[in-house]
Every structure is written in C-alpha cells, then in structure tokens.
Amino acid sequence: MDDQAVRLGIEALIGEYAERIDEDRLEEWPALFADPCKYLVICRSNYEAGMRQGVMYAATRGMLLDRVFSIRRANLFEPHRYRHVIGPIRIKSAEGGVAVAHSHFIVARIMHDGATSLFATGRYLDRIDISAEDYRFVDRIVVLDSEKIDTLLAIPL
C-alpha cells in the first residue's frame, strides 16, 4: 500500500470527523466508524490508571446514533457549537489493514450568544480500518487533558 495514500486518507478521515461535528452534521458522524467500533471519551488520569470507563462510550454505530438522537430530542442544554483544530497527525503503524494514528486537539466552544472559550484539549488515539477505500475508525479513544469537563458533555468531541 502506498504510504502517501494512507497518510492522505487518514488526514481526510480526521478532518471529516471534525467537520461533521463542528458543522452540526451529527447524523453523519457515526458513519465514520466501523461497526462494531469503540468510541471512548476519558480523562487522562483515569486513562493512565487503566480505567476504561469514560464520560462517553459506544461500541456500535447504533450506540453512536442513539447519542445523536438524544442530543436532538432532549435539547436540554444551551445550544452551542465546537470548533476543532488538530495538531500534527503521527502515524504510528499501518499493517494488516489497520493504521494506528495519534493526534492532538484544541476545541473551542461557541455558545448561542457568541461567547467563545477554550473548551477542551487532548489526544486522539485511533485505530483506523484502511483496508477499504473509505477509511473508518475502529477505535477512537479521546483522552482529555483535564478532568474539569462538563459532566453533561453532550456533543461528541
């Protein structure tokens, strides 16, 4: 497999992920995952302590979609948007149809009234299915740098 093509495909997947969330196209977000998959949002101290329970978890596309539905239905929280910027993507390995990639992010949150703040920072630890033309996340573990994150974290990170 061509290294360069793999890199571009991974960058495209990671960029698409941020775009679908930030542009509020949440219904299209689960399709970026394999099925079954593993999606976990966890803070660093818990992650490093070996815990595997986080503030968000899904094992299938259906579970991801359930989260989107509940966001749409509930509407309990104040409307807001995220804006992701993502640091250099480091491809750790790419073998047997699966790539391991790490990247960094900073996410700003924009409230309905326009107030903008630094919301979250952390790492993406990804295992990506690169065996078919459309790359998909097999695992996406979102390790947050801080524990000080809204427990009612609603929109996926």
Place this chain on the structure above:
Amino acid sequence: MDDQAVRLGIEALIGEYAERIDEDRLEEWPALFADPCKYLVICRSNYEAGMRQGVMYAATRGMLLDRVFSIRRANLFEPHRYRHVIGPIRIKSAEGGVAVAHSHFIVARIMHDGATSLFATGRYLDRIDISAEDYRFVDRIVVLDSEKIDTLLAIPL
C-alpha cells in the same frame, strides 16, 4: 494534474496567508488573491440566512490593498497581532483549474501589552485558482462562528 502537487500548493497558499497576516506583512496579503476576487468575512448566522453582506468585503486586489492602507494610516485601534492555527484542510474538488477547499481556524489575539486571548473561530470556504504555478484565492469566504466580533474588526482574518 497531480493530486499531491495540488494538495501541497493549496497548503502552501493557506499557510502563506496566515503567515503574512500574523507577521504583519499586510502589504503582501492582497497578492494571494486573484483579481478580481471575492473576500468576505461574515458570521455564520448571516451566512446561513443567505445574506452576502459581512463585516469585511472586497472584490478586487485594489480593495484589499485599500484596507491595508487604511489600517496603516488610521492607527486608531490599539496595536495588536493575530496568531492563526488551521485545522485539517479538506479539498472538496479540483476541476477546470479551480479547487474548492474548506478548513477550520482558531485565531488568538495578542495585544500590545502582551495580553493574549482567544479571538475568533470559524471556517475558510475557498475557491482557489490552481491553473498557474502560483495558486491564488478566487473566493475566500471567512465564516465566523460567533457574531460577537469587534465591529471595528481591523486586521483581516
């Protein structure tokens, strides 16, 4: 045309744009646009409502340069600088000598006294002339996530 060359050229143009603004080389900024061109800074709600009037607009390099001159002449605002970081660049199409590319940004503002704050977040929606060796913006629409932006927005984003 070689896909990879197009990608590198687009990344170089977008990087150069940030560099010329952030390093206060504003006089060199209009040269990154085609002539005529379209440069529009608009907040998301207005953009999504179909409005095409924003907080900054230019249709030619001359208009872009006028803005730079007025910044230099007026000196009314407190001196400050920006620092852009830009998320993954997604190339949506590249046909007939024009590429469509979307990217995300977070901009910090650094005041003269050193105070640094998160200033703006949003998207770049670009149409780029890739028919000649030096790529140029045909359209650059800057969609701001927030309406809470200084109305006296001076330095281009």
Place this chain on the structure above:
Amino acid sequence: MDDQAVRLGIEALIGEYAERIDEDRLEEWPALFADPCKYLVICRSNYEAGMRQGVMYAATRGMLLDRVFSIRRANLFEPHRYRHVIGPIRIKSAEGGVAVAHSHFIVARIMHDGATSLFATGRYLDRIDISAEDYRFVDRIVVLDSEKIDTLLAIPL
C-alpha cells in the same frame, strides 16, 4: 532528495516534538536536536530588536537534558501540562542537507486541577538536519508573540 519525503520527515519531527513535551516524555525531548544545537525561546520584541538572549537557551543536548533534570528535581512549580497545536508548516528551503521551516503554534496549559487556559502563541523558526534518516533540529528558535510569559517558564515550548 524527494520533496515529498522531506516534507513528511519535517512534519514527523515537528509532531514528535509536540508529543514528547505534551505527553511528559521530557527525557526523550533532547534527542530531537542535533549536538551541538541551538534552542532559544525569546519574545518577538527582543527577537526583532536583534537580541539573542531569551527566556530559555541551550547550545548542546547536554544543556537541554540539564533543563529536564532540573524540572524533575526541583518540582517547585505547580504541576501542569501543555497541549500544542501547530499551524501549517512552511518549508522555506531545503539545500545542502539542511531545511529551513517555519510554523505557528498555540499552546494551552492544563493545571493539575484541570483549569485550562491559552498559555502561549508564537512561531517556530527551524533549521533541520535532513542529511540522515532521523531528522534533527539544528536550530529551533521559539519566538513568542507576547512578553507576558511566566518568567519561571519551566517546561520547554
């Protein structure tokens, strides 16, 4: 030398640098530099005034390592971490085994209690040894946008 391979190598080095600092693998950080090298953290106003003394300086890997040891030993400051995101990397030249590359950064700081803030913004002005397989920083000059930076700046930027 293949332009594309050089670009990927430079991106990998710059990404690795951020990762080793942000993941608190500081002991592995000096190995990313040539020996001797030049590592300088300086604010823009001093840099532009031609001063070459900054808030951090090292001329050898040993000096870089000394800094890491003193961080580990002293433990005087409140524990914290950084998170870097890095804007587009512009390769200015690549000749005679040395590449010149500029990039932008925004760094968030995450305190032990989870409080997260925008800590620093600026530029990396790099000269990189690309003559061997593992690229290394010959010079890395970190030009901070603001002078308002903790004088007790501890972790390298």
